[in-house]
Amino acid sequence: MRINVYSQELTDEVLRIEKQSNTGVTYSAVQVILHSSEKLHHPPQDDDRSAVTFWLPKSVKRRERLAQAFERMADLVRTAPHETGLD
Structure with a gap:
């Protein structure tokens, strides 16, 4: 399986969750919480964000x-060429 997350969807919000x-x-x-329109979440307590x-x-x-592995990924992000990607 491959999961693509585009740079426009990235946020800096990271959570630890527990489920029984x-x-x-x-x-x-x-x-890792992804950007999504506020119009999709009503009422505000509805946290089914992507x-x-x-x-x-x-x-x-x-x-x-x-x-x-996450630390290696962070290093690869920091050393990737700056001219690639979208904001």
Whole structure:
């Protein structure tokens, strides 16, 4: 699967969320909130905004590997050529 998020959709809003399943297990995730029109969310308490959600693995080792992947991604963002992309 490939997920494309365009630069115009990016925000700096990142959340940590937790959801309890019907089995009693609590799952944690980090979520990158994407830009969407305020007209789509009525009333304001309706938070069904678009987002990319990364559900976290249970083990400390796999969580650390995921954190390292995000850190590598941040480094690639900072070192990418400036003349590419749209704002």
